[in-house]
Amino acid sequence: MDKSSLEDLIKKLQVAPGINGKDEYFNSAVLALLMLVDEEFHFVFQKRAASIRQAGEICFPGGKFDPCKDADFKETAIRETAEELGVPLDKIQVVGTLDTVVATGTTVDAFLGVIDINSLDDLHINPDEVERIFSIPVSYFETTEPEVYKVNIVAYPSYVNQAGEEVILLPVKELGLPERYTRPWGNTLNNVYVYRVAGVTIWGITARLIKDVMTKMRIRTKN
Numbered sequence: 001m002d003k004s005s006l007e008d009l010i011k012k013l014q015v016a017p018g019i020n021g022k023d024e025y026f027n028s029a030v031l032a033l034l035m036l037v038d039e040e041f042h043f044v045f046q047k048r049a050a051s052i053r054q055a056g057e058i059c060f061p062g063g064k065f066d067p068c069k070d071a072d073f074k075e076t077a078i079r080e081t082a083e084e085l086g087v088p089l090d091k092i093q094v095v096g097t098l099d100t101v102v103a104t105g106t107t108v109d110a111f112l113g114v115i116d117i118n119s120l121d122d123l124h125i126n127p128d129e130v131e132r133i134f135s136i137p138v139s140y141f142e143t144t145e146p147e148v149y150k151v152n153i154v155a156y157p158s159y160v161n162q163a164g165e166e167v168i169l170l171p172v173k174e175l176g177l178p179e180r181y182t183r184p185w186g187n188t189l190n191n192v193y194v195y196r197v198a199g200v201t202i203w204g205i206t207a208r209l210i211k212d213v214m215t216k217m218r219i220r221t222k223n
Contacts, residue, residue, distance in 0.1 A: 029076035030062025031113040042135035073109035086124030146193040
């Protein structure tokens, strides 16, 4: 690398750091959606339809980034919200950006948005993706801490297939890596946040996004 190459590289570096290898992940975007009910903001949630991935779980609207349709992840969040809830695009306003969640094999770019409707009856949900919708006052989450559990994340250099044969994913010996990597490693404990409210369990990424909003609200209040 010469000086001109370095100067060219510097121009390409982002002002804010990105996520290394993001193009190798399943990239999605969600909209933590708010609606005004009697002068109080509620989060709008949906229960995923029985026929799709993660059926029956509670989540915010959102979905996979489509480079053919979306210029950026904010457009993904808006498009998916409109498609899932059956609401015109001009009724959806993105008011801010939340922290990106990086899960196993997945990234979720998250945004905070407000939907301009009088009631949930104004929405025409897509039954192929959404079983039902409901709202919960933001104030509930302001005064309720999530339950916190743990999951153990372990890296496996190989696995045994259905025929009982070992499939090598990382050829540790061939690469001359330390012998300890021939066995599973990591044992990293990750927090799993859970809210149990209104007869439903909100957990995982959705609960983590709620917690992110609550944390940011408290920081702003202190300032």
